[in-house]
Amino acid sequence: xxxxxxxxxxxxxxxxxxxxxxxxxxxxxxxxxxxxxxxxxxxxxxxxxxxxxxxxxxxxxxxxxxxxxxxxxxxxxxxxxxxxxxxxxxxxxxxxxxxxxxxxxxxxxxxxxxxxxxxxxxxxxxxxxxxxxxxxxxxxxxxxxxxxxxxxxxxxxxxxxxxxxxxxxxxxxxxxxxxxxxxxxxxxxxxxxxxxxxxxxxxxxxxxxxxxxxxxxxxxxxxxxxxxxxxxxxxxxxxxxxxxxxxxxxxxxxxxxxxxxxxxxxxxxxxxxxxxxxxxxxxxxxxxxxxxxxxxxxxxxxxxxxxxxxxxxxxxxxxxxxxxxxxxxxxxxxxxxxxxxxxxxxxxxxxxxxxxxxxxxxxxxxxxxxxxxxxxxxxxxxxxxxxxxxxxxxxxxxxxxxxxxxxxxxxxxxxxxxxxxxxxxxxxxxxxxxxxxxxxxxxxxxxxxxxxxxxxxxxxxxxxxxxxxxxxxxxxxxxxxxxxxxxxxxxxxxxxxxxxxxxxxxxxxxxxxxxxxxxxxxxxxxxxxxxxxxxxxxxxxxxxxxxxxxxxxxxxxxxxxxxxxxxxxxxxxxxxxxxxxxxxxxxxxxxxx
Amino acid sequence: xxxxxxxxxxxxxxxxxxxxxxxxxxxxxxxxxxxxxxxxxxxxxxxxxxxxxxxxxxxxxxxxxxxxxxxxxxxxxxxxxxxxxxxxxxxxxxxxxxxxxxxxxxxxxxxxxxxxxxxxxxxxxxxxxxxxxxxxxxxxxxxxxxxxxxxxxxxxxxxxxxxxxxxxxxxxxxxxxxxxxxxxxxxxxxxxxxxxxxxxxxxxxxxxxxxxxxxxxxxxxx
Numbered sequence: 157x158x159x160x161x162x163x164x165x166x167x168x169x170x171x172x173x174x175x176x177x178x179x180x181x182x183x184x185x186x187x188x189x190x191x192x193x194x195x196x197x198x199x200x201x202x203x204x205x206x207x208x209x210x211x212x213x214x215x216x217x218x219x220x221x222x223x224x225x226x227x228x229x230x231x232x233x234x235x236x237x238x239x240x241x242x243x244x245x246x247x248x249x250x251x252x253x254x255x256x257x258x259x260x261x262x263x264x265x266x267x268x269x270x271x272x273x274x275x276x277x278x279x280x281x282x283x284x285x286x287x288x289x290x291x292x293x294x295x296x297x298x299x300x301x302x303x304x305x306x307x308x309x310x311x312x313x314x315x316x317x318x319x320x321x322x323x324x325x326x327x328x329x330x331x332x333x334x335x336x337x338x339x340x341x342x343x344x345x346x347x348x349x350x351x352x353x354x355x356x357x358x359x360x361x362x363x364x365x366x367x368x369x370x371x372x373x374x375x376x377x378x379x380x381x382x383x384x385x386x387x388x389x390x391x392x393x394x395x396x397x398x399x400x401x402x403x404x405x406x407x408x409x410x411x412x413x414x415x416x417x418x419x420x421x422x423x424x425x426x427x428x429x430x431x432x433x434x435x436x437x438x439x440x441x442x443x444x445x446x447x448x449x450x451x452x453x454x455x456x457x458x459x460x461x462x463x464x465x466x467x468x469x470x471x472x473x474x475x476x477x478x479x480x481x482x483x484x485x486x487x488x489x490x491x492x493x494x495x496x497x498x499x500x501x502x503x504x505x506x507x508x509x510x511x512x513x514x515x516x517x518x519x520x521x522x523x524x525x526x527x528x529x530x531x532x533x534x535x536x537x538x539x540x541x542x543x544x545x546x547x548x549x550x551x552x553x554x555x556x557x558x559x560x561x562x563x564x565x566x567x568x569x570x571x572x573x574x575x576x577x578x579x580x581x582x583x584x585x586x587x588x589x590x591x592x593x594x595x596x597x598x599x600x601x602x603x604x605x606x607x608x609x610x611x612x613x614x615x616x617x618x619x620x621x622x623x624x625x626x627x628x629x630x631x632x633x634x635x636x637x638x639x640x641x642x643x644x645x646x647x648x649x650x651x652x653x654x655x656x657x658x659x660x661x662x663x664x665x666x667x668x669x670x671x672x673x674x675x676x677x678x679x680x681x682x683x684x685x686x687x688x689x690x691x692x693x694x695x696x697x698x699x700x701x702x703x704x705x706x707x708x709x710x711x712x713x714x715x716x717x718x719x720x721x722x723x724x725x726x727x728x729x730x731x732x733x734x735x736x737x738x739x740x741x742x743x744x745x746x747x748x749x
Numbered sequence: 750x751x752x753x754x755x756x757x758x759x760x761x762x763x764x765x766x767x768x769x770x771x772x773x774x775x776x777x778x779x780x781x782x783x784x785x786x787x788x789x790x791x792x793x794x795x796x797x798x799x800x801x802x803x804x805x806x807x808x809x810x811x812x813x814x815x816x817x818x819x820x821x822x823x824x825x826x827x828x829x830x831x832x833x834x835x836x837x838x839x840x841x842x843x844x845x846x847x848x849x850x851x852x853x854x855x856x857x858x859x860x861x862x863x864x865x866x867x868x869x870x871x872x873x874x875x876x877x878x879x880x881x882x883x884x885x886x887x888x889x890x891x892x893x894x895x896x897x898x899x900x901x902x903x904x905x906x907x908x909x910x911x912x913x914x915x916x917x918x919x920x921x922x923x924x925x926x927x928x929x930x931x932x933x934x935x936x937x938x939x940x941x942x943x944x945x946x947x948x949x950x951x952x953x954x955x956x957x958x959x960x961x962x963x964x965x966x967x968x969x970x971x
């Protein structure tokens with residue numbers, strides 16, 4: 157065990173590194189496999205990640221397995237580790253990462269890739285799988301990055317694709333059985349659905365030629381869920397109890413990776429959701445509870461769930477964080493006593509034409525009615541989310557965002573007779589993502605991104621009470637490169653890390669110049685990654701069977717270009733292919749088999 | 750009103766005062782104790798704590814008062830709190846009073862114990878600091894002298910330990926500042942984790958009494 161207690165007082169927020177949270181499982185139990193679950197960002201970010209919480213719970217409940225955690229230390233603590241020549245360690249028992257049997261990274265998004273290297277570096281573990289001989293832990297990855305793990309796959313021995321509930325434990329069991337024989341472990345793991353072992357797949361022109369099936373938890377209601385989650389000793393990003401309502405999404409917005417990646421649609425029953433909320437409140441003492449899903453308003457019996465949770469939370473003086481819902485008379489009633497801080501709405505595009513292209517099934521009338529009701533209910537602040545750079549977007553569509561804002565301001569004046577409305581507008585840049593109908597679409601250049609942002613800045617400048625924020629162009633381009641990237645990019649990540657790039661998701665640490673230098677030095681043609689892809693082209697993630705078929709995505713892409721919408725699949729299956737992976741829940745409890 | 754005394758130790762020294770408040774809130778909710786809430790816009794549990802401790806210092810004598818009305822017996826409160834507390838907080842005593850004992854404003858001094866091998870060599874000089882000392886602080890390029898005369902009730906060196914009583918509250922001498930001062934003055938390297946707040950003190954009839962004695966008297970007079 158590493159003793160670094162004295163040094164903790166030299167760093168900011170030492171509670172990030174101490175462990176010992178309430179509900180920590182027994183770390184002393186008999187075990188034959190030690191798993192360290194890592195998250196390539198700070199404690200307060202990683203502890204807000206539901207996936208980490210679920211896997212930690214499952215692994216620690218399993219006989220013979222102990223799971224610990226490690227988060228990326230901030231630069232001050234990393235400097236202490238280097239100064240004391242101490243390798244990065246787990247926060248529970250302060251054991252060096254390199255002494256674990258398995259070190260698993262949950263990879264949340266592209267800009268966290270460099271932090272994987274940062275953590276491996278601090279842990280004194282070689283970056284590349286080929287350079288790690290016997291004696292090093294098995295380095296595994298998973299999480300949202302599994303939609304296309306290729307840019308980072310050289311750093312991993314294996315990667316979990318899809319839901320991790322069953323596969324993480326299955327791999328732990330293989331490690332338990334064949335401990336010390338890495339080759340045998342990899343061969344056996346490659347046989348598990350949802351486990352991608354690159355060294356066991358063929359490769360052609362840098363693209364995997366094997367076939368890996370995404371892991372799917374078939375019965376979400378029966379799936380394990382942490383009833384006694386860890387209670388952090390410091391404030392974290394989402395500092396509340398959380399219950400996952402359902403997995404998957406009916407909506408089919410064509411830019412959204414999560415919508416297609418997490419299909420088929422699987423529900424947790426209302427009874428289980430309410431009972432989990434009650435247990436989590438009682439076992440943690442949280443003063444806030446919330447629901448999570450991709451679109452809570454689309455859960456068939458949402459109001460009955462909301463009433464159930466409202467009842468258990470009010471009894472305990474706990475605040476129920478209502479999910480973002482389409483505002484109607486029923487939600488207005490439910491929130492009538494709640495604090496009216498701010499209403500969030502995501503039209504994503506400024507004109508009906510473009511909303512049809514992206515299949516965001518919201519009409520002008522929906523926006524107007526929701527806003528009217530919101531202002532009548534007492535809301536005085538509105539947050540609006542849009543995207544820029546969407547396929548087929550024109551300057552008219554960009555200006556349409558400003559027109560929508562003007563309309564909302566006039567509705568407010570009509571309803572309240574006042575002009576004190578506060579509107580916060582945020583624009584993200586469109587990034588074509590794998591497993592979406594837009595996976596073939598081009599991403600606009602950084603210059604074009606800035607030009608579009610400037611149009612909006614000029615539009616909003618004279619508007620009182622309007623605040624506009626936007627996502628940086630350089631970071632968006634890099635996200636675009638890595639989102640649809642291939643194995644050649646691992647060299648770029650390593651080069652950029654060597655130049656001092658890490659914590660790239662943090663504005664104060666992000667240095668785009670170094671990243672573009674790294675791309676240049678590695679001979680990467682950026683346009684090849686951000687440009688339009690041919691419909692017949694083999695894409696780096698084509699070897700993964702996501703359930704949703706490439707044929708369906710292509711059909712949706714073609715419909716998008718014709719401005720045609722597809723109805724959400726609540727009542728009728730659109731034939732995306734996800735049902736092959738298990739029951740896909742539609743309204744009235746029917747499942748597509 | 751129920752007032753609880755507790756120890757904050759181990760990992761508790763790395764947890765900030767606001768996080769400790771959050772942790773006490775959660776402990777009380779886990780314990781199923783029904784506490785009154787504020788009536789404002791942002792409703793919060795009605796808890797009153799004594800002055801915060803700097804990060805790095807343990808304490809054997811922390812206090813929190815909860816407004817529970819008539820809802821719970823103090824022994825029950827104590828037992829339930831004990832079971833639901835995080836590993837770095839240990840309940841040590843419980844008192845029931847009619848009104849808020851206002852400990853935060855009553856406490857005027859704290860007694861600390863500092864474990865300091867090698868301090869015997871500087872015993873006389875250390876104890877002489879009882880008369881006060883001055884510290885030069887630099888802020889925005891401007892040097893300011895702060896005189897701590899009248900802030901120190903007592904300093905005694907016994908073996909490897911320094912026992913000291915400093916004023917606390919409006920007129921405040923922080924133990925971490927004293928440790929830094931003697932480290933610089935004597936070339937020592939005492940870590941903050943060597944410091945424990947042993948007692949919080951209030952004043953009665955011109956004499957210092959412990960918070961515990963004050964609470965016992967207040968409880969008897971209820």
